[in-house]
Amino acid sequence: MKMIVPILAVGAVLALFACAKKKEPVEVEPPPVEEERVEAYKPPPPRQEAPKEDPLEAERRRLEALMNKIMSDDVYFEYDQATLTAAAKDILVEVGDILKRENRFTILTEGHTDERGTESYNMGLGMRRADAVVKFLTNYGVASSRLTKVSYGEEQPKAGGSSEDAYAQNRRAAFRVKLN
């Protein structure tokens, strides 16, 4: 079964926090959430035996956290450039490590540009940025079959307005994660 995890997942986690805070004895199913996540972060727990609901739930939350982590890891570019900066490579190493551990993840890399330049050329530039990211991850050891890419050019800015700051935030590659 394929499942696309939307940003809602963040909301779900927040909602869980909210529940935990209230300390009402009414069906507080999830135990302290923070500790669980931190623990579960490093060793991927064996998923063969799932005796009760709790480990399943924990696993689901662990995966969601990882997916949200990847999806919040935007990679930024210099103006009119598609070369990866040192900071971009650091982020991609993190993303690559997660992908190598979690074989069920496939990711879509979106290439974006700021609003300067023409719409058409920016479509091409967006794909060049996505290409650079996918190439890096492939070289890092992630199977290319798990990596797809798309260009949105300047059509889906993250930050509105025409300031340098907005431009810098919009020149990016962003990730969408799928759980297979």
Next chain:
Amino acid sequence: MRFSISVLLFLCAWLYAQQDTITMDISVSTDKTLPIGVVNFELDKSDWSKLEELPQKTIARDFNLSGRFSSVESEKYNLLTLSQARAKHYVTGKLSMKDGQAELECKLYATASKEMVKGFVYKSSIDLIRTSLHKCSDNVVYQLWGVQGFASTQIAWVRKVDGKKQIVIADYDGFRRKQITSHNSVNFLPAWGADNSKIYFTSLRNGKPQIFERNLSGAADKLLFPQIDQAFGPAVNPKDGTLLFSMIGQSGTDIWQGNPQTGSAGRLIYTSSIEVSPSWSPHGTAFLFSSDKGGQPQIYMAFRDGSDVQRVSFFGKYNESAVWSPDGERIAYCSMDNGRLNIYTSGIDGSDVQKLTFEGNNERPTWSPDGMSIAFSSDRSGSPQIYIMRRDGSGATRITNTGENSSPVWSNQNKGGIP
């Protein structure tokens, strides 16, 4: 004998008069316009409150946007005003209601003699009076210039509706706007079908750029070339209706050609660089495109099969969105200098570069079907809007006023000649 001499004299005089008209037309340089009087139309006693604009306003704007005339507006016929402005002709007329139909009389007069050169009568419903007025303007252009104007053409562009880019079409002067796409995603880069019956455009509705076709008599969008993962920016061959477009491939963005009828498509220009913005020559025998194989986007030309690629633009670092003029003599394009885009024209060999805009960002030039004017989008007013200017850059006039409007594309000349 005497009779035949007088006939001959008359003939000479008549020929001279004809000659005079023709000489006048040719002697007007492209950078100058011909003054023409526009005298207020007479309205009968009917209720004209539904009219968006008085007839003389529509006609005067048509003349000013035509790239051929400059309007000399006058409430009444006034020989002094008209002749001081060197308007050798003037247009006026009458709007009346007859049997539930609006009747527009439109007359072209010689200023000095007050003789009518030509008169036209159009009948329509009230909401189509603008269409009749545009026909009148085109007829006047034809009478005095001998060519077909563009007052009856349309422009398609991209307009933000509820924050989403949608394709709209309207009369070339921005009136009678109609939204074509409604899908709640990004719809952009429109192009007219060769016979104006279709709009091709790019949409992100399936999460990636794809080309769609919309028949203007229908309401459904058809996905073209589903075998191609990602494609955008169609350009329609004016002769055979085939499309050039950009295809995003495994290595770079390439120019492909596809047949929207059969769905077949194949690559024409393919390098590891970015190739975008194809534009056909007037007869569909060659095309322009942009490539950054030299590091930055520059304009190139190729034969229709993609062979014999030649670089066209040599000045400036970022030259893009080139479109071929209808007479095949020049190209219009946008170029970035100091981070801002401006519209330029040049010869098709890249020589004789002329800068046409100087304020704000100015993008996406598109030629009027007669090549006299250029529409484009500009953010000079603070928000992106559509403008029309003469081909020498003068007389820029905004035709959209609200929201955000960009990427204008002029329709082709309507078939069937003079309306």
